[in-house]
Amino acid sequence: MSDTAGQSLGLVEPKSVSFDETLRLESDGQLNGYTLAYETYGDLNAQHSNAILVCHALTGDHHAAGYYDDSGKSTGWWDNMIGPGKPIDTNKFFVVCSNNIGGCSGSTGPSSINPESGKPFGTDFPIVTVKDWVHTQAQLSDYLGITQWAAVVGGSLGGMQAMQWSISYPQRVRHCVLIAAAAKLNAQNIGFNDVARQAIRTDPDFCDGNYYQHETSPSRGMRVARMVAHITYLSEDMMGQKFGRNLRKKAKFDYEFTPEFEVESYLRYQGDAFVNRFDANTYLLMTKALDYFDPAAETGNDLTTALSPATADFFVASFTSDWRFAPERSREIVRALQSNKLNVSYTEVACPQGHDSFLLEIDDYTRVLRAYLNRVARRLDKSATGARE
């Protein structure tokens, strides 16, 4: 726990910036202008060399750290990692996190009003990809005056964005931190995503994606989607330790369809909570972006070639109990980076928490990440400007 010692950022405020120009997307779709919601923590130094971009995962957003009020319910999703004295130390770094387009937390997404129709985009919102997100994040970087990131950091789908940054904008990434990531989804991953999508899209309240106008939402489908996803975020062992076959505050079975086991209550609770905080069309888009990500597809399925533009130093971390993106998926990335003669630090953290580990306070994990970012901070002093080394 000492490794996540440090203070909270306290009250933070979301910001937003709008770009007027037409954004052409990888899917051939386009947005006639768009808004990015984002937050920043810490101070940008005079050389503009101490900025870290944090990329969020499937259901995250720009509110990565601090809180909006004293309710205790508005804490950022990576508050344990970001703050003064924390592993991503805002005493040293200027930290930026934006909500991806297609999102539902302030950036332009399916629930935003389509200026052309005056109604929410719904399913008229185009498919967006990891490449598109990185492109919009680069526009945000320009706006913020950040020529080169000291580090681009992400876990899971966020790690895919960090990887894409190292390929699309090698000169703008000095260090690249990939946590619990993969270079592409496998068939099982895609299968689970499609289960979620089918649950949502076949919910009668989905209304072909235009549920906003009907003042409803596909909450049944979203609930099921979240329940199944949640199982894949945990490990079998962790679920065994946490729930086992424990019954809900009773000694005997009721032999009814009400939840008998604690694990049923837990998953249903997670499903219900998700329905209230997330937009279904956004969830569909985010899972599609996961499916499509595969930089090696453009280089004859050779990941080494796909990563050959990269010049950053890399930190790669995986978790032994993560079966969604197992350590072997990270090792595949590490081998490709090493084949490109890049500097790579790799750590495989032994822990039972599964894929969710990247969000948690796990000593071995936070210690190595802190140490790595301390090195990044020390190198800032040697860097006169934000230019390439």
Added chain:
Amino acid sequence: MSDTAGQSLGLVEPKSVSFDETLRLESDGQLNGYTLAYETYGDLNAQHSNAILVCHALTGDHHAAGYYDDSGKSTGWWDNMIGPGKPIDTNKFFVVCSNNIGGCSGSTGPSSINPESGKPFGTDFPIVTVKDWVHTQAQLSDYLGITQWAAVVGGSLGGMQAMQWSISYPQRVRHCVLIAAAAKLNAQNIGFNDVARQAIRTDPDFCDGNYYQHETSPSRGMRVARMVAHITYLSEDMMGQKFGRNLRKKAKFDYEFTPEFEVESYLRYQGDAFVNRFDANTYLLMTKALDYFDPAAETGNDLTTALSPATADFFVASFTSDWRFAPERSREIVRALQSNKLNVSYTEVACPQGHDSFLLEIDDYTRVLRAYLNRVARRLDKSATGARE
């Protein structure tokens, strides 16, 4: 393939038997009489000593082998394993398989007419358990004049029934064959089952389980339930080999919500096919029976004590790539049987097909099962009657 050599049984016919007496269930519910649909293959010998009971798994039924017509679409679910010259050799054995109560293939279940109301039972059908099934199978044994089974055989949920037979009726089981089974579900297994149940029960067409009267069925929920279950029947490696990231007969992404990847089409197809052949209330009941099964719960969570009544010889098989009921779950059973000084043969088959392996023709698997059952057949000759050895 040579190990599943043998002939097809050819045309077979389902039978049924009705029992008038009241069946009291473990759940405290009861049925005022019930019908079992069953099939038999081969001939019962004069001593009634050569009978094998095959117990079906989650979505199986009594139609285990042979076919009903020449359409090629009515083949039994274990036809590769049961027949003249096949591993479960009907030249040697009299094979019996019945549809479990709660089922939807002819035995009394939720879609049967409740004689008291004149309408389908729907959710008035009581919760049934593995113990209840074994009890009804024992009544069928009495009806067929089988005092002792040469073997009780089952895979997955069928293996749980075979295990329960060895505990509830030790004198009636000479050999017990447990394939890809587990002594209880773990939290992850229960979680996946509850995802399936919630998908079905929250489908508006579920109509609180009385969809029969509304001439509809919760097909959207069933489809999603089957899709997610199917992922857990396969292994990650097998899905990788079979589908990988292959696109559906095209070179590029459409960037649409139509299926892009082969794995999506496959799972949706499996989901749709299931809707047409299975009753939702039965699926709910079968998954509950899985959840509840835990013989060691009655003996202070000590499986050795739970299995101490057993006197059978055991054959236990697991599959290396099965992550639903991994080999360690079978080894746990083997250790408990060995602690009871019972004869146990255990085989761990190395193969990539996952949990579904138990249904497939896999050389190493069919060879050891054939060899074991050949030994069972040889011992028949030494057994004067169906009594205990």
